[in-house]
Amino acid sequence: MKRFFLFATLLVLPLAALAQPYWNQKLKILPLRAPVGERPEFMDLNGDGRQDAVKSYIKDDVPILWLDEDGNMKEGDREGDTVNDCLLVDRDKDGAYDLIVKFADLTGNGVPDLQLILDYPVGGRRTPNFMYVYDDDKDGVFNYIDWSRLDLLCWEKNGLSDFYTDYSGNSTFLKTHRVSQEMDDLRYQWENPFLFYDYDGDGLTEMAVRFCDEPFPNAESKARGFEKTQHQGWMGWFSMGIDMDNDNVPGNDFDFDMTLHYTAKKGFNYSECVHPLRNMRGLPEADKFFPDPRFRLLTELIFPDRHQAFDKAFSGQWESARFVWDEDDDCSRWERVELYEDRDAFEIGTGKKGVDNHSQSDVAGDRGEWDRDFSGGGNIYIGRFDGRIHLSGAERGVWRIDQNSLYYQGWNKTFQNTAPASCATVEYLDTDGNGFHDTVRYDLDGDREYECSISLSELGLDDRCEVLDVSAMKYKDYTKLFKKVSSGMWARARQARQVAQAYGIPTLWYAKLLTPKTPRERYHYGWWFQFYIYKDLEDRFLHAGDTESLMRLQRAYYSGDWKTML
Numbered sequence: 001m002k003r004f005f006l007f008a009t010l011l012v013l014p015l016a017a018l019a020q021p022y023w024n025q026k027l028k029i030l031p032l033r034a035p036v037g038e039r040p041e042f043m044d045l046n047g048d049g050r051q052d053a054v055k056s057y058i059k060d061d062v063p064i065l066w067l068d069e070d071g072n073m074k075e076g077d078r079e080g081d082t083v084n085d086c087l088l089v090d091r092d093k094d095g096a097y098d099l100i101v102k103f104a105d106l107t108g109n110g111v112p113d114l115q116l117i118l119d120y121p122v123g124g125r126r127t128p129n130f131m132y133v134y135d136d137d138k139d140g141v142f143n144y145i146d147w148s149r150l151d152l153l154c155w156e157k158n159g160l161s162d163f164y165t166d167y168s169g170n171s172t173f174l175k176t177h178r179v180s181q182e183m184d185d186l187r188y189q190w191e192n193p194f195l196f197y198d199y200d201g202d203g204l205t206e207m208a209v210r211f212c213d214e215p216f217p218n219a220e221s222k223a224r225g226f227e228k229t230q231h232q233g234w235m236g237w238f239s240m241g242i243d244m245d246n247d248n249v250p251g252n253d254f255d256f257d258m259t260l261h262y263t264a265k266k267g268f269n270y271s272e273c274v275h276p277l278r279n280m281r282g283l284p285e286a287d288k289f290f291p292d293p294r295f296r297l298l299t300e301l302i303f304p305d306r307h308q309a310f311d312k313a314f315s316g317q318w319e320s321a322r323f324v325w326d327e328d329d330d331c332s333r334w335e336r337v338e339l340y341e342d343r344d345a346f347e348i349g350t351g352k353k354g355v356d357n358h359s360q361s362d363v364a365g366d367r368g369e370w371d372r373d374f375s376g377g378g379n380i381y382i383g384r385f386d387g388r389i390h391l392s393g394a395e396r397g398v399w400r401i402d403q404n405s406l407y408y409q410g411w412n413k414t415f416q417n418t419a420p421a422s423c424a425t426v427e428y429l430d431t432d433g434n435g436f437h438d439t440v441r442y443d444l445d446g447d448r449e450y451e452c453s454i455s456l457s458e459l460g461l462d463d464r465c466e467v468l469d470v471s472a473m474k475y476k477d478y479t480k481l482f483k484k485v486s487s488g489m490w491a492r493a494r495q496a497r498q499v500a501q502a503y504g505i506p507t508l509w510y511a512k513l514l515t516p517k518t519p520r521e522r523y524h525y526g527w528w529f530q531f532y533i534y535k536d537l538e539d540r541f542l543h544a545g546d547t548e549s550l551m552r553l554q555r556a557y558y559s560g561d562w563k564t565m566l
Contacts, residue, residue, distance in 0.1 A: 115142035188231030212237035233271030267316035323391035328365030340368030365402030397428035422446030489526035495562035
């Protein structure tokens with residue numbers, strides 16, 4: 001009787017209020033939360049006499065359903081809570097829910113630690129998403145849904161790189177671009193996981209680690225009707241993007257400078273990395289609302305977490321390594337500095353089989369290097385010939401020069417998003433196979449022909465350098481390394497200035513390069529100042545036919561010892 005009276009009261013007395021649409025719909029401001037639905041239908045799914053679900057309508061009569069997953073929904077509640085409850089949205093209004101948002105309190109403290117989103121393709125929409133976000137830093141930020149479009153927009157941001165999805169600070173997400181019905185074992189994901197590390201406690205990310213478990217067909221799974229996306233606990237991809245100078249600040253929230261990337265068919269097994277789940281299971285009577293309710297039965301996920309990540313990664317049996325350095329310092333998305341491919345140095349554009357073949361690569365401005373057989377162990381060194389960090393064991397490297405950060409392919413609308421017709425290009429080669437670059441080739445006029453090639457061995461210079469074991473390095477070691485590289489580059493530039501003055505080369509033209517304000521500018525300006533002075537002196541000696549001075553100059557420049565010119 002009490003229940004009947006309450007429902008009658010809701011249906012009769014506040015009818016005008018119930019008909020009032022939620023205020024933040026169809027406005028020109030962000031709808032940061034799921035709107036409260038209209039025309040609520042209160043439901044008792046298990047017949048225990050209490051409300052445990054509410055169906056209503058949002059945005060042009062789109063049906064939504066809130067499920068009470070922890071038994072605390074009250075009579076007349078028009079929405080569930082964001083602790084353990086689950087929201088289902090039928091975006092195309094065909095009777096099947098295609099956007100599912102599930103919260104879970106894993107510790108029992110009444111605060112959500114996990115958000116799961118199942119984003120099914122509807123009406124020709126894009127790739128599906130099956131994605132978990134862990135709130136490791138307890139800031140309450142999870143994934144981002146644009147509720148005006150009813151779209152999961154993981155990349156939506158404020159300004160340059162203040163992403164609404166929680167990629168800042170300490171955070172973890174797991175993701176597969178498949179519908180769960182195609183997957184056999186739902187404990188595994190493809191990006192499994194993507195980890196974000198905040199080492200200095202400023203709420204921003206200094207390092208991002210990405211693991212990928214590439215799926216493959218499995219006979220046993222196929223026999224059970226699962227044709228695609230079978231994961232068996234073998235990691236084939238490990239990459240870490242690092243903010244080497246720790247210069248990220250609000251407004252420039254992501255500023256990764258270097259990525260190391262290892263691949264193999266089976267890099268390491270992680271099937272023992274089990275993480276328990278709780279509060280995933282709701283009322284069995286609600287299973288009928290889900291396209292695939294199996295995730296509700298999960299009691300664990302399997303992935304290497306932030307504490308296991310590096311030990312697992314550096315114990316892997318890797319087959320190749322890739323290195324990318326953001327020379328033009330314009331990468332402001334978490335994985336932007338990782339996607340140059342070992343392809344043609346000159347072909348430009350997505351799918352054109354050049355180094356920027358991948359749609360998320362920087363069309364120009366990055367330097368990529370590739371160790372095809374992992375002979376260098378994924379380690380790095382500082383090259384004597386240029387003072388920069390390089391990949392040990394790399395057979396080849398390519399730097400497409402974007403001196404003023406004009407071009408940026410892919411997702412970042414701050415930049416022009418157009419490809420240049422051609423670039424100045426530098427190629428690095430290890431011709432003697434000892435794991436260090438010994439040849440540098442230049443195409444500075446962009447005609448796709450190298451007009452100049454320098455061999456360190458022909459100059460009588462030793463290309464071998466101290467190799468740095470990255471498995472032993474912590475984040476502070478990377479920032480310390482960059483300070484060393486930046487300071488070393490600027491010291492070489494100061495020597496170059498002394499040489500220029502001694503030979504009467506006017507340096508006023510390069511005054512901008514002589515006023516660095518940050519470690520990154522000392523690195524960037526220092527390299528460019530040396531290069532201009534080197535080319536000016538080269539031009540002078542060529543015109544004078546002074547081959548002896550030319551040889552001395554080349555040795556000085558490529559050894560980093562400018563003092564030999566004085």
